[in-house]
Amino acid sequence: MKAAHGAPGEALAIVEMDRPMPGKGEVLIEVAAAGLNRADLAQKAGRYPPPPGASPILGLEVSGIVAEVGPGTERFKVGDRVCALLAGGGYATHVVADEGSLMAVPAGFDLTLACCFPEALFTVWANVFDRAGLKPGENFLCHGATSGIGVMALQMANVWGAAKIFGTAGSDEKCALARELGATRAINYRTEVFEDVVKAEGGADVTLDMVGGDYIQKNIAAANADGRIINIAYQDGFAASVNFAPVLMKRLSLMATTLRARPVLEKRRIRDAVERDFWPHVLSGAIRPVLDGTFPLAEAEAALARMNQGGHSGKILLLP
Numbered sequence: 082m083k084a085a086h087g088a089p090g091e092a093l094a095i096v097e098m099d100r101p102m103p104g105k106g107e108v109l110i111e112v113a114a115a116g117l118n119r120a121d122l123a124q125k126a127g128r129y130p131p132p133p134g135a136s137p138i139l140g141l142e143v144s145g146i147v148a149e150v151g152p153g154t155e156r157f158k159v160g161d162r163v164c165a166l167l168a169g170g171g172y173a174t175h176v177v178a179d180e181g182s183l184m185a186v187p188a189g190f191d192l193t194l195a196c197c198f199p200e201a202l203f204t205v206w207a208n209v210f211d212r213a214g215l216k217p218g219e220n221f222l223c224h225g226a227t228s229g230i231g232v233m234a235l236q237m238a239n240v241w242g243a244a245k246i247f248g249t250a251g252s253d254e255k256c257a258l259a260r261e262l263g264a265t266r267a268i269n270y271r272t273e274v275f276e277d278v279v280k281a282e283g284g285a286d287v288t289l290d291m292v293g294g295d296y297i298q299k300n301i302a303a304a305n306a307d308g309r310i311i312n313i314a315y316q317d318g319f320a321a322s323v324n325f326a327p328v329l330m331k332r333l334s335l336m337a338t339t340l341r342a343r344p345v346l347e348k349r350r351i352r353d354a355v356e357r358d359f360w361p362h363v364l365s366g367a368i369r370p371v372l373d374g375t376f377p378l379a380e381a382e383a384a385l386a387r388m389n390q391g392g393h394s395g396k397i398l399l400l401p
């Protein structure tokens with residue numbers, strides 16, 4: 082098989098590698114598209130090594146066709162159209178995935194676009210809905226509203242029946258997209274003070290944050306009583322000087338999680354919930370893919386450069 086691969090810190094190049102063999106409960110997927118995720122930039126720089134047992138090749142999600150099944154697979158068979166969450170290995174023509182991380186892509190649904198969903202749906206469900214327990218009628222604040230994650234979080238909160246959906250982004254164009262995707266109030270954080278806007282317009286019951294740093298205090302300020310704030314990254318810093326008095330007085334919960342290193346059984350639980358609660362909305366078109374653009378697998382470096390530069394909205398995909 083071919084993969085876009087390179088040692089940490091070095092440029093990716095197409096290399097020929099042995100095709101992986103599916104083990105117990107696993108399938109081999111012939112990749113139609115591989116999704117970029119911000120974590121790929123950190124892994125490539127040597128700051129986010131793959132968890133034990135995971136492929137050293139970049140790539141946390143793919144769509145494609147099942148090419149082989151390992152012993153004990155129950156649900157998927159050769160020829161099935163699928164999209165999958167991975168612990169690594171997606172930047173390749175073939176990849177192995179646990180069948181508990183797969184979702185079926187029906188005939189008629191664009192197989193390339195199906196790759197816009199797994200990482201974002203799984204992450205948002207595990208954080209916003211499972212841990213933070215967003216309920217219909219509650220207000221939701223989503224930072225990075227037009228990130229690969231944010232474009233799904235806004236739409237999922239919308240179909241779930243959130244009352245107010247606040248989304249922050251760094252340009253007016255990104256704010257316009259956030260509104261299209263269901264943000265009832267998009268906030269350009271370069272021209273408005275997000276915590277003042279959110280507080281004045283009803284406050285946040287659940288906040289999904291990927292910024293950290295000084296947003297930690299600001300999220301606390303924007304939260305309603307009994308609010309839940311969940312971090313999936315700390316792009317502006319893990320350390321902050323925080324006044325916890327409002328956490329105490331408003332009975333807030335501060336949480337943070339990662340998805341990649343969770344055991345396969347836990348990912349299976351998340352997959353089942355996503356399939357039950359949100360996949361039907363994807364298939365009906367109520368939740369739509371947001372594609373920034375595609376690059377050939379051989380141009381993985383250029384694709385990562387686009388993500389690093391930050392002008393993108395939604396998903397960047399590699400096509401083998």
Ligand SMILES: NC(=O)c1ccc[n+]([C@@H]2O[C@H](COP(=O)([O-])OP(=O)(O)OC[C@H]3O[C@@H](n4cnc5c(N)ncnc54)[C@H](OP(=O)(O)O)[C@@H]3O)[C@@H](O)[C@H]2O)c1
Binds near residue numbers: 291391
């Ligand atoms: N914990 C987990 O399990 C998990 C899973 C998936 C993703 N994540 C994290 O979630 C975040 C989004 O992932 P993604 O793949 O969707 O990435 P992405 O598309 O590159 O989005 C990153 C977003 O962060 C915003 N941002 C705010 N402050 C930033 C800063 N200082 N530097 C760079 N961007 C900044 C950008 O929005 P503006 O341009 O509007 O500022 C951009 O929309 C990443 O930090 C990723 O590591 C965590």
